[in-house]
Amino acid sequence: MSGIRVSLRGKSFPDASGNGTRQVLGELGFVAERGEFVAILGPSGCGKTTLLNLIAGLDAAYEGEIALDAAAGNAAPDIGYVFQNPRLLPWRTVFENVCLVLNAPAGATALVEKFLAEAGLTEFRDAYPEKLSLGQRRRVAIVRAFAIAPDLLLMDEPFVSLDGPTAERLRAMLLEIWNACPTTVLFVTHDLDEAIALADRVLVLSESPASIVADVPIAVPRQERMAPAVLEEFRKRLRQPEKV
């Protein structure tokens, strides 16, 4: 498990015309403690995915610093990434997709079987991803990310475009696995209620170029958060900064 400290001065992309640049992320800094579940909430297009890609090391062209404190005896922290589109390899079965990312596949397959069972995917173990529904593919992607016992788990709107009850079930499953295998989570979403339901703390991003406009701890046990009064209270506090 690994904490993370982000202090960005900015991140720009070449703009569409090719001769200028478009700043996506502004001055942006936060710290996530070990084992903390942090939701990053922001309007679509504000650079949330870009932020996760920088943290995942997919893009090294930025100004500032991103530091993960490696867990003891582990040189480089392992990062699990649940993409918005599940990105399962269509030419590998569910089981092969999960085993592929393991560092020591030999001993860990039993654990993969256990995870798949917990996610209700045992009967799809040998199916190819195209045979699965979107919700099932998302579950496989979550299992894959947890299978490497990540020091840091990045999740990019993993439940977007699912119907309400399915998204609800997947959120419950996520919390269950996370409780069993605790790790630091950065969870990007544009859904206020989802952030309130899942996170220990919610960071609210502004429109692009994004910076943090609010940092709201959700200091209420998870099972009590869906009470209308509590929900309304946090909604208000999270919406507030967007008006400013």
Added chain:
Amino acid sequence: MFHLHAIWPRLASFFLFLLLWQLGAMALESRLLPLPEAVFAVLRDGFQSGEIPHHIGITLGRVAASFVLAMAIGSAIGIAMGRSRLLDRLFDAWLVLFLNVPALVVILLAYVWFGLIEAAAILAVAVNKIPNVAVTLREGSRALDRDYLEMAHSFRLGSLRTFRHVVLPQLSPYFLASARSGLALIWKIVLVVELLGRSDGVGFQLHLYFQLFDVASILAYTLAFVAVVLVIEAVCFRPLDRRALRWRR
């Protein structure tokens, strides 16, 4: 695999072909278009004496060697050029040049420079095919899906696992396409190479019978060799196709 309803049109088309040939040969009554039965007699004798299998075996050996060489070198060049913009810019013109050098020129130069030896023959055939393989595989590696490569990178799969599980499966349709067209191209060029500078193989035999104006023997060798290539297509490429595509809905 062979269902009757699927195979009868093929059989019918085969017998129609034979019938037209028979009628044409009967109408012409010429030594230059022998009857099918004369060709089949030559085939039978050739197989009984072992002459036809011997030469087909030698030609197939050359086809296999130059095929493997061309696929390996062409794929390496194509993948490298597809992945690196610098290499692509540097060598794109070379690729166009080699694509347009006539097969005959390559063969003649190979024999002139390296002598009438086996290695020169195989090299000449491979050089003719390499640019085609490279162009196809370059297309394939340009079309690699960035999403999967990012996934591989963030889960730190390393280059070996990424290549085997992420890159190769995406390239396999391109491998198969260039292997298919490669086989068809290579065996025709091998015949030319044999005709020009070898003393055995189907191409050499065809040249021999050409000088004797023995059309029945020429047709017998052609039929036998085409049959072998069709068998290779059926037993090698179709199962590979099915295997490569089994994950599709």
